[in-house]
Amino acid sequence: MPSCVHVGTVNPDIEPRTPGACEDCLAAGTRWVHLRLCLSCGKVGCCDSSPSRHASAHFAADDHPVMASAEPGENWRWCFVDQTLV
Known part of the structure; x- marks a missing residue:
């Protein structure tokens, strides 16, 4: 898995x-x-996959690089800058 420096900037308790x-x-x-x-x-x-793609739009507008799944039972994070799971 490629490395990502952005994961070090996230708030794990957000x-x-x-x-x-x-x-x-x-x-x-x-x-x-x-x-x-x-x-x-x-x-x-x-x-x-949603019609409005608001998570991607948020990254484009605010440059917040890492998002996590907010779905029950899922435990993954995505870096928009590096285009990789982190």
Whole structure:
């Protein structure tokens, strides 16, 4: 697995701002498929399989590099900068 320096900048104790829901989809009244948690600020966004792709949009707008799955039973993190699981 490629190395990623960004994983060292995450907050392992971050709390989701909107547990169980995509923050932007809630505001827009749209639906999501799977949820991702920003490990920099706690924003919850929807995955790229969702119509609005809010997790990727959050990275593009705010440069927060690492997101974790916010789905029950999943335990993985993704670095948008390095395009790798971390």
